[in-house]
Amino acid sequence: MSELPAPRRFSCRHATGLVHDQGAQVVDWIPTGHAPVLWLSPSTALERGRAVRGGVPICFPWFAEGPSGDLEPKHGFVRTLPWEMQSFESSDHEAVAVYRFTEEDVPDPALRALFPHRFEAEYVVRFGPELELELSVTNTDEHGFDFEEALHAYLVVGDVRRIRIEGLDGARYRDKVTDRDGCLQEGPLEPAAETDRVYESSADVRVVDPVLGRALRIRKRGSATTVVWNPWAEKAAGLPDVGADGWSGFVCVEGANVQGNAVHLEPEETHTMGYRVAVETLPGDPGASPA
Numbered sequence: 001m002s003e004l005p006a007p008r009r010f011s012c013r014h015a016t017g018l019v020h021d022q023g024a025q026v027v028d029w030i031p032t033g034h035a036p037v038l039w040l041s042p043s044t045a046l047e048r049g050r051a052v053r054g055g056v057p058i059c060f061p062w063f064a065e066g067p068s069g070d071l072e073p074k075h076g077f078v079r080t081l082p083w084e085m086q087s088f089e090s091s092d093h094e095a096v097a098v099y100r101f102t103e104e105d106v107p108d109p110a111l112r113a114l115f116p117h118r119f120e121a122e123y124v125v126r127f128g129p130e131l132e133l134e135l136s137v138t139n140t141d142e143h144g145f146d147f148e149e150a151l152h153a154y155l156v157v158g159d160v161r162r163i164r165i166e167g168l169d170g171a172r173y174r175d176k177v178t179d180r181d182g183c184l185q186e187g188p189l190e191p192a193a194e195t196d197r198v199y200e201s202s203a204d205v206r207v208v209d210p211v212l213g214r215a216l217r218i219r220k221r222g223s224a225t226t227v228v229w230n231p232w233a234e235k236a237a238g239l240p241d242v243g244a245d246g247w248s249g250f251v252c253v254e255g256a257n258v259q260g261n262a263v264h265l266e267p268e269e270t271h272t273m274g275y276r277v278a279v280e281t282l283p284g285d286p287g288a289s290p291a
Contacts (some may be wrong), residue, residue: 007020020086023079029131031074035156040053052155059076119147154255160251161192177196199225204219217278223275230250
């Protein structure tokens, strides 16, 4: 495989960011005065047609192995194919990029046959005081279809064993590690082992990180599912682009519509899912708990 071209760089007074045209994948967002927010594996393969581990991969038109459990590539085909950048605007306040992808951008007929529908996807990326992502899918076919989607954000944390994730209390979830449905979240989520949960939740989420002395506030729109994932040590050791040590430095908190919350679109209908991240500084010393 050939080397993946360097990502595009975006900057404004409030932040800098990087985006690969392949997958329209945001791989960096650094708000001014703060440490990086998106985790990117230092050992990920930067090759055309191979998934990049980290940043915010776009999962579409299916999530994981899809509803049937046997679809490949995992998380759909758009994350390993180039998107077309339609426009770019930059001001003192923010930098905005707009990407586009349609079924005609899938070169392999066998791959296209796995999702034999006409569609247009638009992805708007805003780098500023917040990172704002917006994925819109329009049905340009003559028949309705269903799809799954996720913005698979890898968030930097000081130590995943010391964070807590607020906002999911009372939500039902599927635990993919134990293969159990209908689990109930009680209180904040404090990961202590491999975590792979699909929550029935559209609520705001807050990742409280006492090690880095900050909280990441995540707000979603048009997203009925929140996915939380970390492979933990044993599983990460078998993932070459995560490695034995990388797992402790991130947590994935994803905006999604998957499984029972898959999206149905009739012809000419559009569905939009938004995902926003903001950084809050915790009071006191970096090791202190928030007030």
